[in-house]
Amino acid sequence: MQPQQAVRTLTKIIIVKKVLSLLAIAVASPVLLWAQNSLTVKVMDEKNEKPLVGATISLVGSLANGQTNHLGNSSFKNIKDGTYLIRASYLGYRSAERKIEITADEQVVLMLESREFVADEVVVSATRVNANSATTYKNLDKETLAKSNLGQDLPYLLDQTPGVVTYSDAGAGVGYTGIRIRGSDPTRINVTVNGIPYNDAESMGSFFVNLPDFASSVDNIQIQRGVGSSTNGAGAFGASINIQTNTKTDTAYAELDNTFGSFNTWKHTVRIGTGLINNKFTFDGRLSSIKSDGFVDRGASDLKSFFLSGAWYGKNSLLRANVFSGKEKTYQAWNGVPEEKLFGNADDLEGYISANGLGGRDEENILNANPRTYNSFLYKDQNDNYQQDHYQLLYSNNAVTNLVLNAALHYTRGRGYYEEYKPGASYGDYGLQPVVIGDSTLNKTDLVRERWLSNHFYGITYSADYKPSDRLNFTLGGAYNEYKGDHFGDITWSRNPLFTRQENYNFEIDHSFDTKYRYYFNDAKKTDFNVFGKGAYKIGNASFFADLQYRRVAYSFLGFDRNLNNVQQNSTMNFFNPKIGLSYQFENNSNAYISYAIGNKEPVRDDFENSTPDSRPKHEHMQDIEMGYRITHANFNAGVNAYAMLYRDQLILTGQINDVGAQTRMNVPDSYRMGVEADVTWQPISNFSWAVTAAWSRNKIKDFYEYINIYDENWGIADQQVNHYSNTNIALSPSFVGSSEIAYRPIAKAEIAFISKYVSRQYLDNTSDTNRSLDAFFVNNLRLSYHLAFKGVKNVGLSLLVNNLFDQQYESNGYTYSSIYQGDPAVYTNNFYFPQAGTNFLLGLNLKF
Known part of the structure; x- marks a missing residue:
């Protein structure tokens, strides 16, 4: 092994150990910092005062979120003292919010009233899963997508989700790009837009280059890993990417x-x-x-x-x-780029030129180009x-x-x-x-x-x-x-x-x-x-x-x-x-x-x-x-x-x-x-x-x-x-x-x-x-x-x-x-x-x- 290769190998080993150590710290550290308060939120139908099962609860400004159980309750434990905004939402109902000061164990009841309109979320509900489903998934909202939406293709905006590897032909995330999830290539990833199939029917690939800047019109994305839930289009053999476009905005x-x-x-x-x-x-x-x-x-x-x-x-x-x-x-x-150009020496490159019959402009190009941009x-x-x-x-x-x-x-x-x-x-x-x-x-x-x-x-x-x-x-x-x-x-x-x-x-x-x-x-x-x-x-x-x-x-x-x-x-x-x-x-x-x-x-x-x-x-x-x-x-x-x-x-x-x-x-x-x-x-x-x-x-x-x-x-x-x-x-x-x-x-x-x-x-x-x-x-x-x-x-x-x-x-x-x-x-x-x-x-x- 050459000295440079040895250094690169050692560096990679150190990097892997650091990543694993950081993950362990991230998992273990919160245990030391949690306080002792608990919060129980009960969500009910305002009209008949019956509990709503499966309502989504979130504490705005924190990471706490969950769904109500069969009694309409959702419990949060180990919450620090402080002021929190509780938000409850349920399909077919208006969202409700309440701000409370938590210094001890608290119980809150939120009453939801029926919506005047059908929500846009119902359009994709048949192909989506929720927090209590037996499916492995990840949700991304439009605020998360907007943070990095500066021109790179949609796969690059999904790069921080589990098991994802992205790549770009032109090298910078603009133009032809691709995504693999759990090692599965794009032909095995089912993509829908508002529940409608997007994969090419014959090649079964998803070419996001044909929808540039599409993320600017997306409200949310759910990635289901594995077979996932039944949906339309090509079969999911590694993952599904379910995209919902814009939803109702009340103000201009x-x-x-x-x-x-x-x-x-x-x-x-x-x-x-x-x-x-x-x-x-x-x-x-x-x-x-x-x-x-x-x-x-x-x-x-x-x-x-x-x-x-x-x-x-x-x-x-x-x-x-x-x-x-x-x-x-x-x-x-x-x-x-051929290996001989990217990593080889002059003799390797000459061998490649000879074996492939390159001459004239082609030979001049491969000899003079930057190895990484050839x-x-x-x-x-x-x-x-x-x-x-x-x-x-x-x-x-x-x-x-x-x-x-x-x-x-x-x-x-x-x-x-x-x-x-x-x-x-x-x-x-x-x-x-x-x-x-x-x-x-x-x-x-x-x-x-x-x-x-x-x-x-x-x-x-x-x-x-x-x-x-x-x-x-x-x-x-x-x-x-x-x-x-x-x-x-x-x-x-x-x-x-x-x-x-x-x-x-x-x-x-x-x-x-x-x-x-x-x-x-x-x-x-x-x-x-x-x-x-x-x-x-x-x-x-x-x-x-x-x-x-x-x-x-x-x-x-x-x-x-x-x-x-x-x-x-x-x-x-x-x-x-x-x-x-x-x-x-x-x-x-x-x-x-x-x-x-x-x-x-x-x-x-x-x-x-x-x-x-x-x-x-x-x-x-x-x-x-x-x-x-x-x-x-x-x-x-x-x-x-x-x-x-x-x-x-x-x-x-x-x-x-x-x-x-x-x-x-x-x-x-x-x-x-x-x-x-x-x-x-x-x-x-x-x-x-x-x-x-x-x-x-x-x-x-x-x-x-x-x-x-x-x-x-x-x-x-x-x-x-x-x-x-x-x-x-x-x-x-x-x-x-x-x-x-x-x-x-x-x-x-x-x-x-x-x-x-x-x-x-x-x-x-x-x-x-x-x-x-x-x-x-x-x-x-x-x-x-x-x-x-x-x-x-x-x-x-x-x-x-x-x-x-x-x-x-x-x-x-x-x-x-x-x-x-x-x-x-x-x-x-x-x-x-x-x-x-x-x-x-x-x-x-x-x-x-």
Whole structure:
């Protein structure tokens, strides 16, 4: 081991020990600081004076929050002497508040009156869970999201939640970004917006670059880890991200957000709202623009979006229409940096240049570029261009006592393409014959191509929530969605003619020939129907729940049949996803839970297209066991949970990658993820808080077979070498992820926050080979904010976010592939990495009127 490597390894060990020590201190310290007072809050219906079960109680200004039990009581113990504002809320009722002075044990009764309006929260109630549910989850409100919403993509605003790893192609969180939760990639994370599916129906990924600055129109987000609760859209195989957009605002407002930062990053946002008009109508709007040159060379992004919403509030009904859109133009940076450039010496780099046949501008680029910002693309229009428009019509009705009906119609229109320059492209790869000019036969040409996607996604979602008594609650919901997508590619420019013609071309002077040619076209259709029923029954402090979902997916696509003819194919899959659980609420405002769930998930588009009916991958199957304990006090909140996600036929990344970044996958019979997660917040005094998350896990494949291509002298695949691995690590699944946020308010209007994130080693493939891995990294950010107000301006907010404060050099994503050349026993491995930016900043100004 080299001295520098030894120092880096020792530093990482010390960092891990510090993180674990800080977590232990955060958990243990509050015990020494709690006082001896207790508070019991009873919540009742003002009209009939019956207790309200499941009402939410919070002590404003502290961490204490909880839900009322079967008697309508919520108890808080070990509360310090002081003045507290108690707030009680319950769906369908007006919130109530009372300020009290606590110097001894206290009992308070709060009476809630029925709302005049249906609350926006009912729109997403069918897909949400609450504090006493047997589900592992995390809630984020709009105030929390706004603190760091300075232009980075939505995944970066979720980075401090348990088990999350984020990454960015361009290195600074603007443009193409991604998120993994418990090691599960975006295709296994179900995303809904107001209960409506957002994942792409074919790839099942969620591309937040198509909704830039969407967080500025979000009211709250709930992340459910594991299978979670039944919801609409793609199956959740690692987590669900349930987003609710803006809700009712009673007063008119106008808001301006402006950000400037490193890499010439700019964000401009305008938000306006009418407030409640004639006690019935509200209208809200947002317009956003984000531009950045990116950390990576030429990794620029030009993002635009808008959000419009109008709502009508009746006595028993709510009707809301949302229209929002995003348009992105992003220079491609998805190739990453080869290991030889990032970590190698001059000889390593020369070997890479020779092996890949680089010359001219490409050779000059890789030799002279900064190793951490190198981008292999040089063509000026190597851009991804896409626009996505969303239309939602949401309706809720509470005309019948104890029954809430929800329905939503939605339509999404997407279209766009990415353009790329392909040097030395073979005519045969585009279904063309070699071109004969005189005595010359041309087999290759330089060309520019556009690969297009034009799609439509529409459907209906619905739910009925019936609560006949405080003990029983039942929800019936479901959806029918249909997707139609056209995929096609055009050659828009070619150095040589695409076809043999009678004319004689002079290649030295004549480049005027027509090269417009559509070299492929295929369409796809996918329908997704699901229905689910959920029931919860309470006996005393115990609550039992059952959740049954049936889902039917039908997919029609252009693919290979058994005779290797490329013809339209059809596949239909039926899934049954049951879930059961038990939770118990203790008198000290804590609860414990255990649940068992089954999830099933279909393969993605590439899995279908790149196979025949005989070789087509099976669907994935998972059993998810979750158990945990949550406790809340005035100065201390904690949640600890353990999980086991047991897979059958999980589709595993091999590390091989095609020219658009898609990785080939195979079913493995037996694999699992097991872990323990903690989410702790400590607030010993009113102006200081410390939030810590930690996720330890084992992510294993019991038997994994690696296939390495053996190439002959003509670069044809002559054979494959097979390597067997037992109990190997699942790719890109770190064994430990931890975060910390220490926040201090020196004065009421200012905050200083020190934010840390540690991610352990991640393997690029499933061989557990450290030579194919991402080093562990520990990154620290600093956030400063100051708010003031004066006549005519409700708020002037200044925010400074310094990312990677100590200039840590790290990579949070990458890929690898290996090959063997016939007659050479050596295995050649190519690793590619996505370096993230060093120290950089975002400075924001917020004005509210």
